Amino acid sequence: MNIFVLMKRTFDTEEKIVINNGKVNEEGAEFIINPYDEYAIEEAIQVRDKVGGEVTVVTVGNEDAEKELRTALAMGCDKAVLINIEDDVEESDQFTTAKVLAEYLKDKEPHLILAGNVAIDGGSGQVGPRVAELLGIPYVTTITKLDIDGDKATVVRDVEGDEEVIETSLPLLVTAQQGLNEPRYPSLPGIMKAKKKPLDEVELDDLDLDEDDVEAKTKTVEIFLPPKKEAGKILQGELTDQVKELVTLLRTEAKVI
Amino acid sequence: MTRKVISLAEIRDGSLRNVSLEAIAAAKTIAQGGEVVAVLVGENVQSHANELIAHGADRVVVVEHAQLKAYTPDGYGQALMAVVEAEKPEGIVFGHTALGKDLSPKLATKLNAGLVSDVVAIEEKDGEVLFTRPIYSGKAFEKKVVNGGLIFITVRPNNIPALSRDDARTGEVTTLSVDIKDLRTIVKEIVRKTAEGVDLSEAKVIVAGGRGVKSEDGFKPLQELADVLGGAVGASRGACDAGYCDYSLQIGQTGKVVTPDLYIACGISGAIQHLAGMSNSKVIVAINKDPEANIFKVADYGIVGDLFEVVPLLTEEFKKLKVHS
Numbered sequence: 001m002n003i004f005v006l007m008k009r010t011f012d013t014e015e016k017i018v019i020n021n022g023k024v025n026e027e028g029a030e031f032i033i034n035p036y037d038e039y040a041i042e043e044a045i046q047v048r049d050k051v052g053g054e055v056t057v058v059t060v061g062n063e064d065a066e067k068e069l070r071t072a073l074a075m076g077c078d079k080a081v082l083i084n085i086e087d088d089v090e091e092s093d094q095f096t097t098a099k100v101l102a103e104y105l106k107d108k109e110p111h112l113i114l115a116g117n118v119a120i121d122g123g124s125g126q127v128g129p130r131v132a133e134l135l136g137i138p139y140v141t142t143i144t145k146l147d148i149d150g151d152k153a154t155v156v157r158d159v160e161g162d163e164e165v166i167e168t169s170l171p172l173l174v175t176a177q178q179g180l181n182e183p184r185y186p187s188l189p190g191i192m193k194a195k196k197k198p199l200d201e202v203e204l205d206d207l208d209l210d211e212d213d214v215e216a217k218t219k220t221v222e223i224f225l226p227p228k229k230e231a232g233k234i235l236q237g238e239l240t241d242q243v244k245e246l247v248t249l250l251r252t253e254a255k256v257i
Numbered sequence: 258m259t260r261k262v263i264s265l266a267e268i269r270d271g272s273l274r275n276v277s278l279e280a281i282a283a284a285k286t287i288a289q290g291g292e293v294v295a296v297l298v299g300e301n302v303q304s305h306a307n308e309l310i311a312h313g314a315d316r317v318v319v320v321e322h323a324q325l326k327a328y329t330p331d332g333y334g335q336a337l338m339a340v341v342e343a344e345k346p347e348g349i350v351f352g353h354t355a356l357g358k359d360l361s362p363k364l365a366t367k368l369n370a371g372l373v374s375d376v377v378a379i380e381e382k383d384g385e386v387l388f389t390r391p392i393y394s395g396k397a398f399e400k401k402v403v404n405g406g407l408i409f410i411t412v413r414p415n416n417i418p419a420l421s422r423d424d425a426r427t428g429e430v431t432t433l434s435v436d437i438k439d440l441r442t443i444v445k446e447i448v449r450k451t452a453e454g455v456d457l458s459e460a461k462v463i464v465a466g467g468r469g470v471k472s473e474d475g476f477k478p479l480q481e482l483a484d485v486l487g488g489a490v491g492a493s494r495g496a497c498d499a500g501y502c503d504y505s506l507q508i509g510q511t512g513k514v515v516t517p518d519l520y521i522a523c524g525i526s527g528a529i530q531h532l533a534g535m536s537n538s539k540v541i542v543a544i545n546k547d548p549e550a551n552i553f554k555v556a557d558y559g560i561v562g563d564l565f566e567v568v569p570l571l572t573e574e575f576k577k578l579k580v581h582s
């Protein structure tokens with residue numbers, strides 16, 4: 001089976017966010033594989049190990065993403081592809097990313113594409129469904145279980161805490177929710193092997209795309225931090241008095257009750 | 258510039274979702290005096306049309322079909338495309354719900370349009386509409402504009418206030434018949450795990466429990482407090498992992514993102530991944546026996562103490578308040 005994983009390199013949101021000149025400062029920050037994409041990678045490897053085939057992990061970004069691609073290879077993906085748009089695209093959005101990914105995938109005859117349900121930095125959750133629609137294949141988002149039998153698939157989807165059992169067929173795109181699996185850590189032999197696995201780089205030209213074809217439809221005009229919260233009030237005194245005071249504060253000061 | 262804007266209404270447990278009313282308010286801001294058309298999609302949904310008008314919709318378009326009973330991207334995609342072709346809107350607003358998140362990127366792609374997801378505020382500046390949305394899991398915000406063409410957004414529940422209900426308002430309700438076919442995904446079964454009643458993502462008050470709750474039974478006092486306040490119960494992943502409650506209650510980076518008016522965290526340490534799901538709540542109360550717990554750093558009010566003492570006392574106090582008012 002021809003399996004693809006869409007992987008985003010993300011800013012680790014455990015990091016403190018600092019804004020310089022209207023941009024989030026990335027100097028020295030920690031970057032990781034988007035956590036939901038780890039579930040997607042793990043699932044892809046498990047499906048391949050069961051039914052055979054090959055897993056290719058694809059990212060749109062710049063050279064910095066090679067580190068995360070190598071990690072995906074070390075986990076067990078067979079091939080990695082970096083679509084480097086840094087020199088061609090100045091402003092991008094989810095439309096851009098999806099268009100680039102779909103253009104790359106369209107002649108690769110994918111049977112199964114896995115993505116994360118949302119990137120923890122950009123946070124839109126658009127890229128998966130957009131890619132599926134551009135490729136003309138069905139999709140199921142926020143999945144917690146995937147069973148493949150021939151070209152049929154049974155999927156469990158998390159819907160705000162409830163579960164839907166969905167039947168569909170391949171080719172298919174799914175997006176991973178927490179609970180799908182437990183992503184493995186790269187093993188030492190895995191890391192050694194990953195160094196020899198193919199990591200290809202392509203650019204917009206190779207995809208027969210111009211800048212105009214992928215021009216962003218939306219634009220960020222400002223980035224800001226939420227107003228600093230004043231230190232909260234830790235109540236003092238007898239517990240019963242604290243509780244009374246809290247209720248009064250919620251009514252008269254915070255006015256939420 | 259006035260715009261014609263459509264907003265999608267969603268029904269849950271037989272009632273309109275609150276976020277659907279908030280979507281009408283958002284549509285009104287984008288419309289700048291233009292017409293706002295609410296869209297009802299489902300099997301038997303027309304009865305909700307008047308409520309949408311009372312909350313500000315100028316007209317309602319109803320699309321009913323047996324194949325629209327359960328949501329599927331193909332079925333709803335076909336319904337919405339038919340509405341868009343008939344109405345030719347300049348703006349579209351969905352709620353940032355499971356359905357809205359799933360369908361909006363598909364529809365935007367079909368319409369070759371941009372999409373601003375998870376909007377928490379809308380403003381107009383020099384004729385341009387600016388949308389504020391959280392990024393980096395709520396640690397920062399961005400303001401976005403659409404580079405011309407269709408304005409398509411999803412709005413996060415509980416952030417853009419709905420217009421108050423005015424039953425004197427009138428508006429036309431029409432039906433659009435659509436042929437729904439070739440569904441590529443079929444919903445075989447829906448397994449209900451969440452409680453009936455207040456939905457976590459739309460609750461005005463959330464009482465959340467963490468590992469400090471210690472057992473499934475330990476959630477009972479939290480439920481009682483939530484009931485008195487008309488709120489919902491949530492949880493940290495610590496509590497879910499320990500098996501004290503279902504994962505459907507999890508709040509945080511890998512769970513639900515909530516912005517209630519009041520969030521009461523009980524026995525939750527305040528890990529960064531938990532904060533990602535609730536730090537934008539309007540008022541946060543922390544109850545924890547460890548004065549050094551990180552949750553106190555984001556709390557507006559804190560009580561250092563045993564939650565099994567504090568929570569029942571709070572419930573009693575709120576009950577008294579109810580009797581008096």
Ligand SMILES: Cc1cc2nc3c(=O)[nH]c(=O)nc-3n(C[C@H](O)[C@H](O)[C@H](O)COP(=O)(O)OP(=O)(O)OC[C@H]3O[C@@H](n4cnc5c(N)ncnc54)[C@H](O)[C@@H]3O)c2cc1C
Binds near residue numbers: 086092097127
């Ligand atoms: C060179 C460059 C310039 C950029 N400029 C801007 C800018 O000016 N303004 C701006 O707002 N953003 C910019 N971005 C960020 C980028 O547009 C978005 O982050 C991207 O479209 C994904 O959106 P999201 O974070 O909402 O992901 P989501 O839609 O939430 O991601 C969901 C899933 O889609 C897949 N996915 C997402 N992104 C990628 C990717 N890049 N490669 C492979 N799979 C992916 C993953 O599986 C992910 O889990 C830029 C990115 C690059 C590389």
Ligand SMILES: Cc1cc2nc3c(=O)[nH]c(=O)nc-3n(C[C@H](O)[C@H](O)[C@H](O)COP(=O)(O)OP(=O)(O)OC[C@H]3O[C@@H](n4cnc5c(N)ncnc54)[C@H](O)[C@@H]3O)c2cc1C
Binds near residue numbers: 526527528562
């Ligand atoms: C990739 C990733 C994603 C994650 N996503 C999430 C997520 O979405 N949501 C989430 O919540 N976590 C998430 N986590 C886990 C997170 O890091 C923490 O482990 C988790 O939030 C801890 O849960 P807790 O606060 O309930 O437990 P603990 O950290 O164990 O805290 C328990 C607290 O209860 C207090 N306590 C104990 N007894 C009492 C008592 N009787 N009265 C009052 N206080 C008491 C203690 O002082 C302590 O502060 C994620 C982690 C990772 C790595």
